[in-house]
Amino acid sequence: MKRALVFFLLILMMAPLVIADDNGEENEYEAGYGGLAALGVGLIAAGVVYYSLTKRKLVIVHKKSSEWGFEIRPEHPYMTIFGPVYPLTIHHVLTITGTLLVFVHFFSCDNYAGLTGGTGLAMGIVLVLLNLNGFIGRYIHGKVLLAAKKHDRKMAKKFVGILGHWKKVHIALAVLFAILLAIHLATGD
Structure with missing residues (x-):
């Protein structure tokens, strides 16, 4: 609540x-x-x-x-x-x-035409992927904590390995977002 x-x-x-x-200005590209x-x-x-x-x-x-x-x-x-x-x-x-x-x-x-619009569209897609990936990471992190609480070393090792791979994907998506943001800001008005 x-x-x-x-x-x-x-x-x-x-x-x-x-x-x-x-501000009342209508421009389909903006x-x-x-x-x-x-x-x-x-x-x-x-x-x-x-x-x-x-x-x-x-x-x-x-x-x-x-x-x-x-x-x-x-x-x-x-x-x-x-x-x-x-x-x-x-x-x-x-x-x-x-x-x-x-x-x-x-x-x-x-309208998502042009470099500015295209990078904006790509950033939107990457943000969705980043957030979905974050929820998956939170789930995996919870599994690691649960395995540790149960003293299940095999399960903990498995999920720590998965978490390591997840982290690489999450960081790669974050770097991609930052690159797209830089291009978007450089090409926009």
């Missing part, structure tokens, strides 16, 4: 941005709601960066706590963030929300 409420509140907060972006797309890509990037930094403990350490908070230290790692959810959950929320915002921009385009 809490998740649905948070999602609904997020939609309500974004409504003024969507309404404000409608998609609207570029501000939402930029915000969505920013959320996706924040989710990826936060998860990467906390997973490798390069700059940030995330500790499970009942309340949110942070602590900055001069020694390594430089920041400790406390929170009731894990970094992977934060990654999922930010990337899924970012994808939904990007799709508002994506669906406002009437």
Whole structure:
């Protein structure tokens, strides 16, 4: 119930941005709601960066706590963030929300001709694949945790191997998205 409420509140907060972006210009080769797309890509990037930094403990350490908070230290790692959810959950929320915002921009385009439109269409497809792949990864990760909980080494080894292959595909899709985004931004107005 809490998740649905948070999602609904997020939609309500974004409504003024969507309404404000409608400037009345009609061009079939130009998609609207570029501000939402930029915000969505920013959320996706924040989710990826936060998860990467906390997973490798390069700059940030995330500790499970009942309340949110942070602590900055001069020694390594430089920041400790406390929170009731894990970094992977934060990654999922930010990337899924970012994808939904990007799709508002994506669906406002009437014509995907040309390099800009083609890369936009390709990015939309890659985002769908990335999100589906992410849900598959979450399932595999759950199987690894279940096997560890049951002390089933054979099953854990099997799913850790599958998770390794999944990770390569997920990273390749993310790199492809970044390349397409760079081309899309370079060729757009």
